[in-house]
Amino acid sequence: MDKILQRVRVEVNENIYLKDPFSSDLGVDIVQKSMDMMLALGFENFTFKKLAQAVGCTEAAIYRYFENKHKLLLYLFGWYWGFLEQNLVYCTANLTSARQKLEIAIELLAKGPIFSKNDFIDPVKLRRLLTDESTKAIMTKEVDKEQKLGFFHQYYKLGERIAELISAYNPEYEFPKTLVTTIMEASLMQTYYENHLPGLTEKGDGHDKKVIFFNHLVFKTIAHES
Structure with missing residues (x-):
């Protein structure tokens, strides 16, 4: 694999x-x-x-x-989320449990790619870059136009795939996309806080503890709708 x-x-x-x-x-x-x-x-x-x-x-x-450096950053942004989705597809291919699949999705978001070698782009280095710079790819005045052009297709696609896992685990949960996008953003921002604004998160939290935190957040939130 x-x-x-x-x-x-x-x-x-x-x-x-x-x-x-x-x-x-x-x-x-x-x-x-x-x-x-x-x-x-x-x-x-x-x-x-x-x-x-x-x-x-x-x-x-x-x-x-590339027309400009923003387009180059968008390219890297799309590439990362697309590679993360490929990881999710391969890591869950032989699983039947919705919970297990969702746990793997959470691990991927919190820690980055499980399969982290690639001949084209270094996914580990790319995650470090997007931890610092990803918001600059999205939060611009051009975002509405870029959204219509499909620039965020990989971001959407991964979010929708994980939202489907939430709905499979608990079909009654009302906000799967909102929950997923919250975790997608927070997965990078918590690492950013740890690296640069440590007063905003638990000191030395680390990837493994983030996985535990996001598992608690997701499954306890979903459970309230059961």
Whole structure:
């Protein structure tokens, strides 16, 4: 299974990019080095000029792949959630218990991909990047237009898949999508708080304790509707 997901390439909405970055060695280099630079500099200080210097190409070459750095971040955002969904599909393929499937979904959200090797993008590094920068992909003035263009398809798709697991576990629960999106956002934000604003969460909480917390939150919330 690990080898299968290692070769998986997430199909991101083609309207996000001008040229498929994985269609060339230069495009691959642009994506991989952009992750390193955003992690080091932050999204605000990251520019295509700096990226071009790191890659060893012209700025114009980068603009042939992405219209701007926001579109590049959107590409990485979609790729992460798409890869997480692939993990969920493979991890639950042979399970019949709705609870077990939901527990795996919660673990994936709290800890990141269970199968964490990939030939195209480092999912562990990508999770670290999105922990710091994911809100900048969504919370913009362009979000309504981008939503209509399907830019958040992978985000929607994973949320809907987990919401279906909640409904399978308890068909009477009224707010599966709201609960799922709350956990999806909080799964990254709690790690962000731990890293940067530790007064907003329990000190040294760690991934395993977050899994316990989110399990309590989800299953106790659902139980009230039984």
